[in-house]
Amino acid sequence: MSLTRTLIDVRPLRTSPVFRRLLIGRTVSVLGSFMTSVTVMYQVWDMTHSTVWTGAVGLASAVPTVVVGLFAGSWVDRGDRRRIFLFNTVGQAVSSLLLAVQGFTGHVPVLGVLALIAAQSGFSAVGGPASGVFIPRLLPKDQVAAGLALNTMSFTTMMLVGPALGGLLIGWVGIGAGYLVDALTFLVAFYGAFGLPALPPEGEPSRGGLHGILDGLRFLAGHRVVRGALLIDLAATVLAMPVSLFPLINSERFGGDPRTLGLFLSAVSVGGITASVFSGTVTRLGRPGPVMLLGASIWGAALAAFGLMTNPWAGLGCLALAGAADACSVVSRSTIIQTHTPDALLGRVSAAEQIVGQAGPNLGNLRGGLVAGWTSGATSLFTGGLLCVLAVAGVGASTPELRAGAGVTPPVEP
Template identity: 35%
Template sequence: MAGLFADTTPLRTPDFRRLWLSGIVTVIGANLTIFAVPVQLYALTQNSAYVGLSGIFALVPLVVFGLWGGAWADAMDRRLLLVIASIGLAVSSVLLWLQAALGLDDVWVVLGLLSVQQAFFAINQPTRSASIPRMLPLDQLPAANSLNMTVMQFGAIVGPLLAGVLLHFVDLSTLYAIDALTCLAPIWATLRLAKMPPTEIVEGASRWGFGAVFDGFRYLAGNRVVLMSFVVDLIAMIFGMPRALFPQMAHQSFGGPVEGGTTMALLSSAIAVGAVAGGVFSGWLPRIHRQGLVVVVSIVVWGAAMCGFGLAAGLAGGRVNALLWAALAFLAIGGAADMVSSAFRNTILQQAASDELRGRLQGVFTVVVAGGPRLADAVHGASAAIVGTTVTAAGGGALVVVGVVLAALLVPAFVRYRV
């Protein structure tokens, strides 16, 4: 039984433990904002297309600064870059609080500040991920990635549920304010990390510009296994992530209020519930050698679960009933499968790359992992306006299953990949 539970060996390393503990507080605050932005946009417009548009406003800075930030992580002290990015996230959260507290009620202000916040997130995430192999031996990376995913998804549970409760007593501006306060934790943690200067700078190589970014893509072009780990995740997220539909489905499919409330909170946290359960019982992950095959199977399960979610919501009939719990169960199953997929995809990337390239490849990973769902927001929002939420959610899940199976057949090397 002990072998089923998460391996906590990486927490014995002080630097990793500080980052991990600070993340517990930070992800709760970040998820208050993740909850608040679509709720505010939908309350201002009552149109899922605007909620989906937030995906585009988040995607552009994610792509630009994810790639560039990854290059910076290879060119400078990663500890210093983490401090800068953490401060930037705190400032952007304060600005989001100000616009809500002042009652500006301007969709474009909200979208603009979301873009600023995502730019700093795009710098922070690849730098943080590229730092972990400098702290831990390679054989501890699957356990470390599982622990990080568990914390992220724990925040994705507590954040929306806490937001749903708090909105009975406070307004949206308070959610943004709490997020700003929680940003102090990672600033404290990163200031206490050991310095992480670049390990190797190739003479004549570009360190800061587009040339450094292209070096990362050049490596990807020659490594089909790592490249496929990105492709299958894009298939899973773009076609199968229905979160932009949650405000409309909570209101129309399950009879929740327009302003959000408990039903919206349950939908927003259900995927994370499954992911945390998967993380708690992740002790088997370090023993897996056929990581590519497990990634493919996990994404097939994700797609099937999202298809089931869409069908359950479509049959609910605009009221809270047993089908709500069926829909939540499908989301949770999908979350557990996504946790396994993400842990192994990140491990494949960290083990395959040398340290002088890790920042750039983690930048691409951040663009894919965080950018895919935001692109999905735009696709799902526009699709729901045309064919409805049921067809969009269920059809998207079916497309995931078909797409990932085709990808596995086209590149069998990924399925055969072993540690």
């Protein structure tokens, strides 16, 4: 097999100028978002010196994503997705600008900061499902997986770079600058979004309100492949999410060295970036179902192995392997969802995927912390990883369509 086919498939960048602009805008915007994530955590800690309040930052972000997301998909499936995305991008930019103002002035109480984070998350909860329909509408079916892989590599790279840049900027200029840079990144997001064509739903528009939501839920419950993909995501995040356990594992196994702790998340990101760079074989294979099942299984097994490691380098290797497996699983899952969902329902299904992606890790971190409190960090990681592998095996056994490939096929109307 040639090296060209092994490296990430860049055909979408060559064949679609609209996708290329959109990816540039998204990459810069995600960089700003990660800078804001570290900035708000630092500010809230600086204002309160309370882990309760820093924990509330995650709550302020998660609650609007779930609540607004329930209705966002139905709205997205009734209107022009481009216009909805632009409106919500404006809302996110204004929220970031207000965060910057309060960061420079320092006169807003902590509840006000959390309210602005909640507002920004609410706009994102609508913008996310709107942008979820872009790739399958802009690219040929055989390039959807490649487009998603490019998105994943962009996101993972910014996850590695953004917090570090945010920390440096806070140290050099102050809290307000971290938020201001995020607000300015939305100018590049506008650059990408304005090049989009009008994207009304194809097929019958969604019914309004609760009826539209129920239609989307019926599709999810009845479509075995899409349902299986979301269940795999829940298994990987709820049962095996390791982040909340990193400080405890570092203390139990590696002497509490902060330098080791800092490398844990970096190792996951490096693994994800590496897998994305060499994702050409996976995205061209056209069998996202087996790739997703294998990737989620390796994610669980690698984290279970990490829980047993006493050598820090071996532990970092396990985390890098977990990150690589997760990147392959994420691309495959999104490919399945976006190529098996009718366009008229894609906003609602993308909203469900976004809710699962937001709630799953939070529940997983909570599960990991509770089990670790009863046992130990190593036990929590090992049992969680093992349960993840068993859950993935169960979904695979009960969904033969995933084992058979779940390749790119025309979506079945509900």
